[in-house]
Every structure is written in structure tokens, then in C-alpha cells.
Amino acid sequence: PAAVTTAGEPLVRLGRQLRLLAAEAAATLGGEDVVELPVAVNADSLATWLRPVLSAVARTPGVALRLRVEDQAYSDDLLRRGEVLAAITGEPDAVQGCAVVPLGRVRYTPAAAPWLVDAHRRGRSVDWQRLPMVVFNEKDHLQDEVLAARRATRPPVVHRVPSTADFHEAVRAGLGWGMVMDPQLEPDLAAGDLVRLPGARPVDVPLYWQRWRLDSPVLAAFTDAVLTAAAQCLRPLA
Structure with missing residues (x-):
């Protein structure tokens, strides 16, 4: 064009x-x-x-x-x-x-549904190479920064959900782990719908x-x- x-x-x-x-x-x-x-x-x-x-x-x-x-x-x-x-x-x-x-700055925290974390536990951490992941689109590399810090690469299952609200709901539903903004994360932590991934730090x-x-x-x-x-x-x- x-x-x-x-x-x-x-x-x-x-x-x-x-x-x-x-x-x-x-x-x-x-x-x-x-x-x-x-x-x-x-x-x-x-x-x-x-x-x-x-x-x-x-x-x-x-x-x-x-x-x-x-x-x-x-x-x-x-x-x-x-x-x-x-x-x-x-x-x-x-x-x-x-x-x-x-x-x-906006803070994003690696989070997932509690049952998904329990299903992929490895000692005090999780199996990063097997834990399914959610990304916003092909330009979203926030999750990759967390994986790089853990010396891991993307798992076989990576979902794309190009909507902020639906991305959040996908993580809450257990489709995979993802980087969740503080305004969305805090109520879910209090309700037990999401948990922070062990050993992973937030990204600002x-x-x-x-x-x-x-x-x-x-x-x-x-x-x-x-x-x-x-x-x-x-x-x-x-």
C-alpha cells in the first residue's frame, strides 16, 4: 500500500x-x-x-x-x-x-489463578517452562522480561488476548499467568482469585x-x- x-x-x-x-x-x-x-x-x-x-x-x-x-x-x-x-x-x-x-510508572505483577500455580509448583517456585502464559499481543514483551530474569524461555502454550479487560479475565480464569496491573490485582489478591507467582518480581x-x-x-x-x-x-x- x-x-x-x-x-x-x-x-x-x-x-x-x-x-x-x-x-x-x-x-x-x-x-x-x-x-x-x-x-x-x-x-x-x-x-x-x-x-x-x-x-x-x-x-x-x-x-x-x-x-x-x-x-x-x-x-x-x-x-x-x-x-x-x-x-x-x-x-x-x-x-x-x-x-x-x-x-x-505503572506496576505489573506476575500473577495467576491459585489452582494453576499449585498444578505447576516446583519446590518453592513454579515450572516456568510448562506454566501456560497469556500475552496481550505480539508487541507485549512484559512476560518475557520475567522469564529472562528466571533464565527461562516461553512455554509451549502462549495465549494472546488483545483486550485489557479480557486479558485480566483470562488470567483470573486460569488460562495462563500474566502481568497484571496493580489496580486490577489488589482486589483479586484480597478475594483469593489471583496469587503472585513465587520468586518473580514486579516490573515497573x-x-x-x-x-x-x-x-x-x-x-x-x-x-x-x-x-x-x-x-x-x-x-x-x-
């Missing part, structure tokens, strides 16, 4: 920047232009701490949010290509033409907010809402 060349990417960014500023100016002058706000977010953020931001957009008339769901390790590419105005990313270095602000994922350097009231207001939500829900990056 047709694709923008590397030389053409700056022109695409310029065109989309001009379209945003023109729509905001027309709306300010009383026009009926709709300001489109394309933003890249990772699925876990969208399903948890980012929800209050949607409420903030809902109270802003004339703004159409265009969300692109992308893993935080890859979303900075969308900024480089000019496909989004802002992104939640794992990249701390600013993309050319963008400003970057640290958001915080740092998140950053990158946005185009534009004098855009809509983008500035959206950025403020994102930073407020992150400050309330995420662990500090210290």
Missing part, C-alpha cells in the same frame, strides 16, 4: 498542524468547525487511569477525539509520522518538534507524555487533563 516517505513526513506533520490551528481559529470566530484531536494511548492506560480524561473531553464542545491504541514502546513512531498530535509513550527523549513530560513501566509544540488551546487543555489524571493514579518516576 501507499505510504509516506521519510522526506514527506515533515510535510504531513505541517499539514495536520495547520489543519488543527485553522479549525481552532474558525471555532473561535464562531464557525462550526470541529477540532479533531488524534492521540495515541496504550490499551492499559485507556482502560484504567485515563478514564477521567474522557470526561474532560466530553465537556469540551466542538472537539472530536481520535484515539489510536498503540503499545507505549511504539507510539512515538506515530508522532514522527505526524499521525497523532500527542502520545503516551515509553520514550523519555522528545521526538523532533515535540515536548515531553514524565507521567509516572515508565510512561511519558509527548505532544507537538503548538500554541493550541485544545491540545493544552487535553494535556492538563492527562497530567492531572496521571498525578492522581500513577506511581512517581523517582
Whole structure:
């Protein structure tokens, strides 16, 4: 399929920047232009701490949010290509033409259903090479980090469940072990639906907010809402 060349990417960014500023100016002058706000977010953020931001957009008339769901390790590419105005990313270095602000870190803990852990116990640990595993999609390598720390490789059975809510439910159902976010894990630990995998440590994922350097009231207001939500829900990056 047709694709923008590397030389053409700056022109695409310029065109989309001009379209945003023109729509905001027309709306300010009383026009009926709709300001489109394309933003890249990772699925876990969208399903948890980012929800209050949607409420903030809902109270802003004339703004159409265009969300692109992308893993935080890859979303900075969308900024480089000019496909989004802002992104939640794992990249701390600013993309050319963008400003970057640290958001915080999300903690993921290796967890599984109690009966699944009991079925694969090996002494004080588990049989990592046989314990079934759940991943979000082909870009999800969080589980692989845990395996590497245990000097293990992926087991024969690896399930893919590309939905944050359904991924959580798959782990709870015993389909396999997976990396579960703290907001989802804590109630399940208390209820006995999940247990931490013995001998495995949590993984903290740092998140950053990158946005185009534009004098855009809509983008500035959206950025403020994102930073407020992150400050309330995420662990500090210290």
C-alpha cells in the first residue's frame, strides 16, 4: 500500500498542524468547525487511569477525539509520522518538534489463578517452562522480561488476548499467568482469585507524555487533563 516517505513526513506533520490551528481559529470566530484531536494511548492506560480524561473531553464542545491504541514502546513512531498530535509513550527523549513530560510508572505483577500455580509448583517456585502464559499481543514483551530474569524461555502454550479487560479475565480464569496491573490485582489478591507467582518480581513501566509544540488551546487543555489524571493514579518516576 501507499505510504509516506521519510522526506514527506515533515510535510504531513505541517499539514495536520495547520489543519488543527485553522479549525481552532474558525471555532473561535464562531464557525462550526470541529477540532479533531488524534492521540495515541496504550490499551492499559485507556482502560484504567485515563478514564477521567474522557470526561474532560466530553465537556469540551466542538472537539472530536481520535484515539489510536498503540503499545507505549511504539507510539512515538506515530508522532514522527505526524499521525497523532500527542502520545503516551515509553520514550523519555522528545521526538523532533515535540515536548515531553514524565507521567509516572505503572506496576505489573506476575500473577495467576491459585489452582494453576499449585498444578505447576516446583519446590518453592513454579515450572516456568510448562506454566501456560497469556500475552496481550505480539508487541507485549512484559512476560518475557520475567522469564529472562528466571533464565527461562516461553512455554509451549502462549495465549494472546488483545483486550485489557479480557486479558485480566483470562488470567483470573486460569488460562495462563500474566502481568497484571496493580489496580486490577489488589482486589483479586484480597478475594483469593489471583496469587503472585513465587520468586518473580514486579516490573515497573515508565510512561511519558509527548505532544507537538503548538500554541493550541485544545491540545493544552487535553494535556492538563492527562497530567492531572496521571498525578492522581500513577506511581512517581523517582
